[in-house]
Amino acid sequence: MTATMADVARLAGVSKKTVSNFFNGYPYMTAETRARIESAIETLNYRVNISARNLSSGRTGTIALAVPEVAHPYFAELAQAVVSVSQRHGLNVVIELTDGDHDRESALLRGDGGRYVDGLLFHPIALGPDDIESSTLDIPVVLIGDRVHGGRFDYVTVANVQGAAEMTRYLLQRGRRRIVALGMEDSDLPTAAALRYQGYRQALGEAGSDVDKVLTVGPIPWNRASGAKAIGELVNAGASFDAVFGFNDALALGAMNELQRRGYEVPGDLAVVGFDDVEEAALAFPPLTTLNSGRDWIAERAVERLAERLVSDELKPEVFVAAHALVTRSTA
Amino acid sequence: MTATMADVARLAGVSKKTVSNFFNGYPYMTAETRARIESAIETLNYRVNISARNLSSGRTGTIALAVPEVAHPYFAELAQAVVSVSQRHGLNVVIELTDGDHDRESALLRGDGGRYVDGLLFHPIALGPDDIESSTLDIPVVLIGDRVHGGRFDYVTVANVQGAAEMTRYLLQRGRRRIVALGMEDSDLPTAAALRYQGYRQALGEAGSDVDKVLTVGPIPWNRASGAKAIGELVNAGASFDAVFGFNDALALGAMNELQRRGYEVPGDLAVVGFDDVEEAALAFPPLTTLNSGRDWIAERAVERLAERLVSDELKPEVFVAAHALVTRSTA
């Protein structure tokens, strides 16, 4: 019942190939032919069947973006950038939600859903390097994320250690001495939490300060609610501190919110800083000092790298590290 | 070079059909056969070619979600809910960004990209009822949004007029008399802006108050920056008011931020309320009083309705209006 290319060809009095040429922008065609085809398409209300094209051409024109969630501001802004760049490259993007779940992340690298995209942009958070190396997926994959990895896959990543060190140094320069590391993780795995914590320790070390374990707390997940909760508990426990370094903006914003609620002045009584520079950081009250971790560049680089891999399989794996920049606003 | 189902069948010593059965969860199969197939899949590292399945079955198992942008908290949370519900229904979601652009929204309803999804979930903001009625798309479409429309398509929508009236009444009850309508649009088109403004006027009318045009401003786009800017200009112009009703949370939050920056106390000097109840409303300082407009229900209802339409084409167009609820927090 739905019209096919053959129907269009018949009505226009040309061959299927010519209609196909029309849709694929093949330039050599008489205006006459073109007009007949256009009119046939119009009267039949014809649309190219992309499934047929995909089977025939061996490509889908679609990539998957796999993230833990998309409601989180960081991932929402990442997804926006990814989809937007992809559209410019003529690629569709399907969103896969992993929920940060180990099994769902593994399933992606096993290609459990079947072969339905040309490539995968993947921001894992539950998988370790070994899980990742053991992938059996046979389409191009570009990893995005906080971790520096550098195995069989391309990796587009944040300068976690340097960024966190820079932010910590900034606080130290401003005279802050007792800095809460909110979101830390003491692990050898290259997670964002561990790497940012490493940068924090490094900067303290340079300054000749010791890490006070009382001030290092690791709320999970990294959202406002857990930031608020963790800092509240720290205050309740009687900890003394003069700055809070949230390992992402949500943690920092949640903490700031809770501290204000308890009557502290920011930055008068306490400095609060974040990491990532999501949009809401600029619009908080007061506007949050944070670190731009290069999210848009990451999205663009990752899509472009994947697009290159779609075309060539000669590429050696590379690690791309985004530039970062301190964004000083009002909270420190 | 990539293995096909025929290769698997050959290696397992069964027919293609049996392998197909395996992948489609057909239950009647000896454990023996199943094991042979599994082992063949393993050794060949075989993945189902979804393009071939799609062509053959006439379905893609994918729907498109078309929104102006996905970085905006409202749409990010909507997308999260849509993708999550869709996954439960075994559907993939590709995100289409329209940027609120009239041409790009029209293109979607013309099916310009070809037939690549089974259905479309569409949140238009630039199209009028006429544009929408003139769609030539021949796949199921479910419209989402602020506007109550009710034409050839299903519509899942927010109770704009009632919600805005309820919020305005609430402010009046709390003794606020000069309420800024931030985001209003004086139009006959059923836009969110016009409908919420209509609710605002209605509540004022019930209370015997007149609308003071000075207090109705319509910043665009509906984000924090324009909310901040608009309220700043109002203050600069010397307007006197005791409450701000932001027609979405971003406007309200931006306005609150700007007012705090200028030294006003919220809610002491001024009440501020929003609309939508995005996550950040709860986490602002102070937490924003707003109206839950039923976003998650909308996502769920829309996906389910689309899923129903994928199966049956006997359905008459319906309008589904989400329940709303006042969420009283600290700002009014």
Add this chain to the structure above:
DNA sequence: ATGAAAGCGCTAACAC
């Protein structure tokens, strides 16, 4: 600048 024929890898209908 356009046509003819083959085939992409699967599912569907029906047979056994």
Add this chain to the structure above:
DNA sequence: GTGTTAGCGCTTTCAT
């Protein structure tokens, strides 16, 4: 429970 046969609607190659 499993096999056989036909396509699904395009793109591709090669010809003209």
